[in-house]
Amino acid sequence: MSQLINSVLVLLVLTGFMLLGSSRLAACIRVVAFQGVLLGLLAILMQHGELTVTGVLLPLSTAVVKGLLLPWLLFRAMREAETVREIEPLIGYNLSIIAGSAALVIALWLGQRLRLPTEPPSSLLVPAALFTGLTAMIVIVSRRKALTQVLGYLALENSIYAFGTAIALRLPVLVELGILLDVFVGVFVMGIAIFHISREFEHIDTDKFAAPTNQPR
Amino acid sequence: MISGSVVPLIVALAGAPLMQGVIIRTKSVIAGRTGQPLMQPYRDLWKLLHKGAVYSQTTSWIFRIGPVVGLASLLLALALMPFGGFPALSAFSGDVILLAYLMALGRFLTVLAALDTGSSFEGMGASREVTFSALAEPALFLSLAALARETGRISIGPLLTAVSWSVWAHAAPMLGLTLAALVIVFLAENARIPVDDPATHLELTMIHEVMVLDHGGPDFAMIQYGATLKMWLFATIIVAVAAPWHSGNRWIDTAIGLAGMLILAIATGVIESSMARLRLLRVPQLLLVAIVLSALAVAL
Numbered sequence: 160m161s162q163l164i165n166s167v168l169v170l171l172v173l174t175g176f177m178l179l180g181s182s183r184l185a186a187c188i189r190v191v192a193f194q195g196v197l198l199g200l201l202a203i204l205m206q207h208g209e210l211t212v213t214g215v216l217l218p219l220s221t222a223v224v225k226g227l228l229l230p231w232l233l234f235r236a237m238r239e240a241e242t243v244r245e246i247e248p249l250i251g252y253n254l255s256i257i258a259g260s261a262a263l264v265i266a267l268w269l270g271q272r273l274r275l276p277t278e279p280p281s282s283l284l285v286p287a288a289l290f291t292g293l294t295a296m297i298v299i300v301s302r303r304k305a306l307t308q309v310l311g312y313l314a315l316e317n318s319i320y321a322f323g324t325a326i327a328l329r330l331p332v333l334v335e336l337g338i339l340l341d342v343f344v345g346v347f348v349m350g351i352a353i354f355h356i357s358r359e360f361e362h363i364d365t366d367k368f369a370a371p372t373n374q375p376r
Numbered sequence: 377m378i379s380g381s382v383v384p385l386i387v388a389l390a391g392a393p394l395m396q397g398v399i400i401r402t403k404s405v406i407a408g409r410t411g412q413p414l415m416q417p418y419r420d421l422w423k424l425l426h427k428g429a430v431y432s433q434t435t436s437w438i439f440r441i442g443p444v445v446g447l448a449s450l451l452l453a454l455a456l457m458p459f460g461g462f463p464a465l466s467a468f469s470g471d472v473i474l475l476a477y478l479m480a481l482g483r484f485l486t487v488l489a490a491l492d493t494g495s496s497f498e499g500m501g502a503s504r505e506v507t508f509s510a511l512a513e514p515a516l517f518l519s520l521a522a523l524a525r526e527t528g529r530i531s532i533g534p535l536l537t538a539v540s541w542s543v544w545a546h547a548a549p550m551l552g553l554t555l556a557a558l559v560i561v562f563l564a565e566n567a568r569i570p571v572d573d574p575a576t577h578l579e580l581t582m583i584h585e586v587m588v589l590d591h592g593g594p595d596f597a598m599i600q601y602g603a604t605l606k607m608w609l610f611a612t613i614i615v616a617v618a619a620p621w622h623s624g625n626r627w628i629d630t631a632i633g634l635a636g637m638l639i640l641a642i643a644t645g646v647i648e649s650s651m652a653r654l655r656l657l658r659v660p661q662l663l664l665v666a667i668v669l670s671a672l673a674v675a676l
Contacts, residue, residue: 162548169549169672176668180661256664260671267675283676 195225402645442489460630464533501586
């Protein structure tokens with residue numbers, strides 16, 4: 160079982176690197192969706208075989224929302240904004256991957272130092288969660304397109320979810336459903352916002368969002 | 377130090393060109409052609425050995441020893457490799473470092489010989505070759521370090537024989553990552569398709585092939601043979617990690633190893649038929665991925 164958990168966590172780390180290294184928005188959306196599915200799988204694996212109905216249904220609904228519903232919303236936003244790829248990020252892709260490696264080192268170091276109230280089922284869990292969060296922050300800071308920044312936000316939420324599975328084996332159902340709903344509404348609103356931004360400015364490059372009066376006509 | 381068996385070396389010397397033949401044949405079959413006979417690489421080598429070599433007046437002795445050192449370093453490196461159930465011809469503590477640097481020595485002389493010709497194309501090829509191999513080397517070292525850490529051996533022969541299904545059972549993620557990194561290094565070091573196209577003859581995009589344009593006859597035969605040996609060497613590492621069957625009978629293990637090599641050759645042919653070559657600027661990214669994968673394997 161711990162081998163399976165470890166494999167899932169390694170895949171989670173690799174998706175972080177894929178998010179850092181790919182320029183196509185569609186690929187990034189799929190990567191974040193895959194992260195959501197992995198997290199659902201992780202939450203099911205964490206229950207040590209004693210499967211309950213809510214214990215399976217909750218992770219499953221997480222996987223469905225993050226793996227199907229959110230990507231669908233994001234793909235729609237991408238189509239409406241008519242952007243296919245992130246051009247010229249502030250930090251290049253090779254440099255992003257190197258920064259990701261540094262983030263991995265930091266995450267591993269922090270994961271060893273961090274004392275948790277309960278021993279996590281895998282020594283890799285906390286580093287993987289921290290690493291996902293750090294990559295998400297790199298993405299939010301270094302990419303220009305609003306859509307990629309939304310993806311960074313989603314990856315950040317994924318990392319918090321992963322961290323949550325480490326410290327609290329069973330959150331109250333209501334809280335989990337509430338978080339899921341929040342994320343869904345968040346992405347829904349951001350999708351609409353991206354649509355309006357792209358209609359107003361004819362692009363979604365965040366660093367060109369200066370006040371329209373300052374722009375040369 | 378010489379304590380092992382000579383079988384792995386003989387198998388490698390005899391079988392290496394066949395692996396090349398299998399890859400070319402796979403590509404032909406997928407492309408819908410009959411393709412050249414499987415034994416064609418041997419015939420090519422034989423033909424080249426019977427030709428004379430032409431040396432440009434601008435070249436010096438460096439140009440002539442390049443292919444010789446390249447082949448000799450690979451022969452030495454292969455003496456460190458086990459195959460199937462047979463131990464390597466020679467093994468001592470820390471020979472993983474020697475293995476990597478023997479290959480680096482061969483490459484260094486190939487690059488020097490390419491620069492020695494004074495051709496601008498060969499200079500470009502040399503520059504690319506060293507850039508990419510500088511990125512492939514950390515990935516190779518980190519992969520070997522991950523394996524060494526898991527098995528507790530730092531000699532390549534015992535290290536590879538120590539990998540077994542029980543190691544897979546308790547360290548599957550780590551071995552999977554190592555394997556993925558090794559496959560990328562295998563493709564990059566042997567100038568296979570996502571990195572370099574071995575069939576191309578357009579100088580502007582070639583990497584490895586462009587460095588050896590001026591070699592002819594027996595020199596070129598040595599280079600070609602060296603290339604097949606290098607591929608065999610990397611393939612041995614991959615097969616030893618991916619299919620660690622130890623039945624107890626050495627000949628059965630050797631047969632399993634050969635079957636693994638055949639599968640890897642066919643897989644390479646399939647990869648080459650189904651993928652386009654990466655843009656030159658994207659190749660460092662692929663190699664960075666290999667470094668990251670292997671670093672993650674060490675960290676696990």
